[in-house]
Amino acid sequence: MQFKDYYDILGVEPSAGDAEIKTAYRRLARKYHPDVSKEAGAEEQFKAVNEAYEALRDPQKRAAYDQLRTRGYRPGDEVQPPPGGYGYGQGGAPEGFDFDEVFAGGGAGGGFSDFFESLFRRQGGGGFSQQQARGAHGPADLRARLAVSLEAVYRGDSVRVGLNGKTFEVRVPKGVRPGQVIRLAGQGTRGGNLLLEIEYAAHPQFEVDGRNIIYTLPVAPWEAALGATISVPTLGGKVELKIPASSEAGRKLRLRGRGLPNGSSTAGDQIVELEVQAPAPEGDAQREAYGTLRDAFAGKWRRE
Known part of the structure; x- marks a missing residue:
C-alpha cells in the first residue's frame, strides 16, 4: 500500500484551514470533472481530488491521517497502518455505538484507494462495529454511516453497498436527510439488523x-x-x-x-x-x- 499526500493533491499546506481546503477542492473538482474536462487522465485526477477531500474535510479523519503523516512518509512510500487504524472513529459517536463508514458505489465518494480504505476502515467484521442489541449470544445490530451522492438523494436512487462479500441494493429515500437511518432487517449479526445512517458525500459542484x-x-x-x-x-x-x-x-x-x-x-x-x-x-x-x-x-x- 502506497502513501498518498492528500495536501499535495489539493495543492494546500498542512496548516490550511477548512475553508481553504474546501476552496481548493471545488476548484480542482471543476477542473477535472469528467463531464467537462478534456485533459488526459482527468477521471483519475478527479477521483484523487475527491479522495483527498474526503480524508481532510472530516476532523477525525484528518487527525488520523496527520498522525500517520508525521512519520515522514513521502508519496509512493510503502506503508501499512497497524490493525485498528490510527484512532479514527474514537469518540464523538452516540453512547453505545462505534461507527465506521461505508460508501455507496458509483457516487462521488466511491472508488477510494487501498491506502484510504486501510487507514479509515477497522479490521475485522467487514469494517462494521457491533452493538449487542439483544444479549451476548443473540442477534446483534450492525450500524454504519452510508455516504450517498446528492444526485441519489434528489432522485431516490438505489445504490449498492458491499459487506462481508455480500452486495446489497439499498434504496435511498427521496429527500432523505443526514442522520436518518435505513434499516435492513436480518442483515446484522445472527439475524440482527443492519442500520445505515445517512450522510451526504462531498460534491464537486x-x-x-x-x-x-x-x-x-x-x-x-x-x-x-x-x-x-x-x-x-x-x-x-x-x-x-x-x-x-x-x-x-x-x-x-x-x-x-x-x-x-x-x-x-x-x-x-x-x-x-x-x-x-x-x-x-x-x-x-x-x-x-x-x-x-x-x-x-x-x-x-x-x-x-
Whole structure:
C-alpha cells in the first residue's frame, strides 16, 4: 500500500484551514470533472481530488491521517497502518455505538484507494462495529454511516453497498436527510439488523444548506455587466439561467424548486452565487481589448 499526500493533491499546506481546503477542492473538482474536462487522465485526477477531500474535510479523519503523516512518509512510500487504524472513529459517536463508514458505489465518494480504505476502515467484521442489541449470544445490530451522492438523494436512487462479500441494493429515500437511518432487517449479526445512517458525500459542484442547494457560478465581467443567459447544472439536469445586467460579484439568484425534495412539501431551491472572474488574456488582440476596457473605465469603477 502506497502513501498518498492528500495536501499535495489539493495543492494546500498542512496548516490550511477548512475553508481553504474546501476552496481548493471545488476548484480542482471543476477542473477535472469528467463531464467537462478534456485533459488526459482527468477521471483519475478527479477521483484523487475527491479522495483527498474526503480524508481532510472530516476532523477525525484528518487527525488520523496527520498522525500517520508525521512519520515522514513521502508519496509512493510503502506503508501499512497497524490493525485498528490510527484512532479514527474514537469518540464523538452516540453512547453505545462505534461507527465506521461505508460508501455507496458509483457516487462521488466511491472508488477510494487501498491506502484510504486501510487507514479509515477497522479490521475485522467487514469494517462494521457491533452493538449487542439483544444479549451476548443473540442477534446483534450492525450500524454504519452510508455516504450517498446528492444526485441519489434528489432522485431516490438505489445504490449498492458491499459487506462481508455480500452486495446489497439499498434504496435511498427521496429527500432523505443526514442522520436518518435505513434499516435492513436480518442483515446484522445472527439475524440482527443492519442500520445505515445517512450522510451526504462531498460534491464537486454543490453545497447543501438545509433543503437548498448552493452553487457558485463563474461569470465573465461582460456577462455580469451586460447580462447573459448561461446553462447552469442542477441535480435534475442543466437549466438556462438569465443573469441580469449590472450584476456584481456575490449576487445570489434563485432557481425555485431545484433543491432537495421534501416529501409532499415544497422542494428546496438552488441558490446560484455569482463569482466574477477575469480570464487571462491570450494574444495581442485580447490584451488590447483589456487595455481599451481599462482606458474606458479608468478612475470610475473602484469603490472607496
